[in-house]
Amino acid sequence: MAYSLEALAAFTQAAALGSFSAAARKLGKRQSSISESIANLEIDLGVQLFDRSTRQPTLTPAGRALLVEAAQVLASAEQLGRAAGRYAQGHESRLTLALSDTYQSERFEAILAALDRTYPDIEFECMMSEDWDTVATVQRGRANLGLVRAQEQYPPDVEHRTLPDLSEMVVVTGKDHPLARLGAVTEADLRAARELRIAPYEDDGRRIARGRTWSAPYYLMLLEMAVMNFGWARMPRWLVTHFAAGRLVELQVPGQERLLPVDVVWSNHRPLGPVGAWMLEELLKA
Numbered sequence: 001m002a003y004s005l006e007a008l009a010a011f012t013q014a015a016a017l018g019s020f021s022a023a024a025r026k027l028g029k030r031q032s033s034i035s036e037s038i039a040n041l042e043i044d045l046g047v048q049l050f051d052r053s054t055r056q057p058t059l060t061p062a063g064r065a066l067l068v069e070a071a072q073v074l075a076s077a078e079q080l081g082r083a084a085g086r087y088a089q090g091h092e093s094r095l096t097l098a099l100s101d102t103y104q105s106e107r108f109e110a111i112l113a114a115l116d117r118t119y120p121d122i123e124f125e126c127m128m129s130e131d132w133d134t135v136a137t138v139q140r141g142r143a144n145l146g147l148v149r150a151q152e153q154y155p156p157d158v159e160h161r162t163l164p165d166l167s168e169m170v171v172v173t174g175k176d177h178p179l180a181r182l183g184a185v186t187e188a189d190l191r192a193a194r195e196l197r198i199a200p201y202e203d204d205g206r207r208i209a210r211g212r213t214w215s216a217p218y219y220l221m222l223l224e225m226a227v228m229n230f231g232w233a234r235m236p237r238w239l240v241t242h243f244a245a246g247r248l249v250e251l252q253v254p255g256q257e258r259l260l261p262v263d264v265v266w267s268n269h270r271p272l273g274p275v276g277a278w279m280l281e282e283l284l285k286a
Helices: 005-019 018-026 031-045 063-087 106-118 133-138 187-192 219-227 237-241 274-284
Strands: 096-099 122-129 145-149 158-174 195-198 213-216 232-236 249-253 260-268
Touching: 005 018, 005 031, 005 249, 005 274, 018 031, 018 260, 031 260, 063 145, 096 133, 096 187, 096 274, 106 274, 145 274, 158 219, 158 237, 158 274, 213 219, 219 237, 219 249, 249 274, 260 274
Parallel strands: 096 122, 096 145, 195 213, 195 232
Antiparallel strands: 145 260, 158 232, 158 249, 158 260
């Protein structure tokens, strides 16, 4: 049974975006080409993938089941391409990683040690940025890869994969802050107090007003504000442990999400070189 990666890509994108026309725009092809690729794939597989009787094509039960397999085939093909890149002659002279303080793990430290052994001559830059700043840095080409707290959606020119690691976040305040004297803290208590948070950006780079908050571009600055009892903050646990042990109080807030996924992001307009592809593969290893 022969089927093309192009047809599988048309299938997975149409399923993800909900229409053949959206898949065509994402892949830079004509809608008729997408429709033809999916129709040929259905012939090759011997099953109907989409129900076309509705206004928008919907996956059939077989289509839903095979979508998982198709995604795995595409992921394997991408992994093959990255592996081939590692054996190509030469590699990029510089690699830049934009890293969020939300991510820290012993596995990442092991990856850096392996980078040193495998590519000892590479110029490596690790720069700190948070949330959408990281995404924008990758979009501009300032960084090859970015590690960011998982976002609900990304721009169409940014690819992403979720790391096997989770980031643990805790709600903290200074030892002398009024919240520190409460046995149990509610969301209402938090809303009544000043929040210390990472300063978010709008798409055009302007700061978003958040009302009664103090903000900073980095968690370490927020940590110092919290130590000085200026408010409460959601912080990566590792950062609190390493830099403020005994100086901050962890608040017990029911319903707070503590474990957050982390994504690695890169631009699909700027293909990764062999070293970048190697690091991407290492980051995604379970």
